[in-house]
Amino acid sequence: MGLFKNIFGPNAYSNRELKRIEPIKNKVLELDEEYQALSDAELKGKTAEFKERLEDGETLDDILPEALATVREAAWRVLEKKPYPVQIIGAIVLHQGRIAEMKTGEGKTLVACVASYLNALSGLGVHVVTVNDYLAKTQAEEMGKVLRWLGLTVGCILHGLTNEQRRAAYNCDVTYATNNELGFDYLRDNMVTHKEDRVQRAPNFAIVDEVDSILIDEARTPLIISGRGDKSTDLYAIVDRFAKTLTATTVVEMDDKVDQDAINDTADYIIDEKAKTATITQRGVKKAEQAFRVENLMDSENMTLLHHINQAIKANGVMKNDIDYVVKDGEIIIVDEFTGRLMMGRRFNDGLHQAIEAKEGVKIKSESKTLATITFQNFFRLYTKLSGMTGTAMTEEDEFKEIYKLDVIAIPTNKPVIRIDHNDQVYTTEKGKYAAIIEKIKECHDKGQPILVGTVSIEKSELLSAMLKRKGIKHEVLNAKQHAKEAEIVAQAGKYGAVTIATNMAGRGTDIMLGGNAEFLARADLRKREIPEEIITEAIGFAD
Known part of the structure; x- marks a missing residue:
């Protein structure tokens, strides 16, 4: 049965590829004793030699074997x-321009550091892509110490960096950054008048952390640089007042079964929950006229x-605070539907943002016009070599192959997994589900x-929070509203008796x-003692 599974099972391809990588990994491990015997100066000298x-x-x-053995010993x-x-297997997979599926807690940050060292030796630059600023900063500090x-x-x-600071960071051998910062810098570089004003080099090699989130979930998300358009008019406010007088009916999905005539007689516009659209009916058109x-x-x-009417009914009927x-x-800030994070400086286009403001x-604020735009899908395909890591890639294996020509290799865990993954529990009513959650x-x-x-949204996390308050259970809520405290709250989710409610992507990584x-407990203690933030950062950071 085991043999049959290895040949035809879901991980059959990964198992075959891992067998091919095994001899390369063994070469790295065989050098361990030899490299342990090197002095610090000799080990550091390897970089110039390579x-x-x-x-x-x-x-x-x-x-590869010698470079990986070098960085392995340096990390120690x-x-x-x-x-x-x-982790050495994971680094080899990344170097080969593939996706390494590694379970949570298997040390993907260190794997990226090992692969980065090898590829940075070419002098063409390596970009390690993270999902938020906090991870980019902490990984650059910790792994940067080894590099x-x-x-x-x-x-x-x-x-918030200046162009000079960005240019200096991009000219480094290894650069840690978020997908948003990389994409927007690319767009800005394509808008400059003089070549020397660009901040980025040619895209060479990228290691994308949480690759399924960035390259699949957010693939079609357009990055847009806008300029000032025509001045805003009072029409948004006037139309909004009109939209608030209309009655809406909600359908799960617009299809042939929906009785359009009946709806036209009773409602002014239809909200389609699945497509997230609002459509004005004949009755609504008459009222508008x-x-x-x-x-x-x-x-x-x-x-x-x-x-304006279409955007006003969408703002009032579909878009939820x-x-x-x-x-x-006093500003409308978009919440990223995939990460639950606030997207500062981003605005809905086509006047929808103005309709929500009304x-x-x-x-x-005045409408803006698009000056430059690119999707993450098109941006990351510009790299000469692309790789990624995540705990959940096998489910999107076909998309990775089709869109990015990337194959997925499932890396075994360092020790057998002892966690029990229970089956899903399904409830007939939402009320019953929440009662069971609170009881658990x-x-x-x-x-x-x-x-x-x-939870899937801020609304749900705050609903659970209210229910826990009624039960007198002390807890922390983590959603887009606590963006700055995100990492600190999640880091303490393992404390004795801790209850933490988080939107699905908050604190990821x-x-x-x-x-x-x-580390976070120490940081909190130092703050209580009123020690300045810069001294705390210096004390717990990984600066040389």
């Missing part, structure tokens, strides 16, 4: 973390008015067992340790 060999015509594959000396054999110790330069792209004193709303001269956007400091009664939380909490609850994350 670069010289590459200049003399050798390839990265030729120097600098961080006291020696990559396990499975800098070996004589390489490490940069980190964060929001009367309200705005036009003969035929569908005439070409009334297209602007019709467009605390799910699609939040109102903060709905929420905040200052309506209470049961775990009474034993002191830490529990992390994942942060280490949760049973008993609590000592």
Whole structure:
């Protein structure tokens, strides 16, 4: 049965590929004793030696075993973390331009560091792509210590850097950045007048962390750079007042079974929950013609008015506060549907943002026009070599092959998995489901067992929070509203008796340790003692 599974099972392809990688991994491990015997100066000197060999015509594959053995020993000396054999396999998979599926907690950050070192020796640059600024910063600090110790330069792209700082970071051997920062810098580089004003080099090699989230879930998300368009008019506010007088009916999905005539008689517009659209009915059109004193709303001269009405009914009927956007400091800030994070500086296009501003009664800003745009899918295909890591890639294996020509290799865990993955539980009503969740939380909490609850939206996380408050259970809520505290809250989700409610992507990539994350506990303690933030950063950081 085991043999049959290996040949025809879901991981059959991975198992065959792992057999091919096995001899390369063994070559790396065989060098361990020899490299342990090297002095610090000799180990550091390997970087210059490898670069010289590459200049003399050798390839990265030729120097791979020695380069990986070097960075493996360096990681031990600098961080006291020696990559396990499975992590070496992961690094080889990344170097080959493939996707490594590694279970949560298997040390993907270190795997990326090992693969980065080898590829950075070419001098063409390596981009390690993370899902948020916090991860880019912490990974650049921690893994950067190993890479800098070996004589390489490490940069980190964060929001708010100047062009000079960005250029310096992109010119480093290894650059840590978020997918958004990389994409927007690429767009800005394509808008400059002079070549020397660009900040990026030619895209060479990218290692994408949480690759399924960035290359599949957000693949079609367009990055847009906008410029000021026509001045905003009062029409948004006028149309919003009109939209608020209309009645809506909601359908799960518009199809042939929906009785259009019945709806036209009773509602002014239809909300399609699945497609997230709002469509005005004949009754709504008649009301609009009367309200705005036009003969035929569908005439070409009334297209602007019709467009404003369509956006107003979408803003009022479809777009929900605390799910699609939040109102903060008098501004409408978009909530990313995939990550639950606030997307600062981003705006809905086609006047939808202005329609929401009118709905929420905040200052309506002028419309903007698109100056440059690209999707993540098209952006990441520009790289000469692309690779990625995630805990969940097999489910999207076909898409990765078809769109990016990337194959997925499932890397075995360092130790057998002892966690039990229970079957899903299905409830007939939402009320019953939430009652069961609260009961389970209470049961775990009474034993002191830490529990992390994942939700799909801010609204759901706050509903659960309200129910826990009524039960008197102390808990932390983590959603887009706590964006800055995200990593610190999630890091403590493993403390005795901790109850943490989080949107599905909040804190992704942060280490949760049973008993609590000592580093974050120390940071909180130092803050209580009123020690300045810059000294805390210096004390717990990985600066040289």
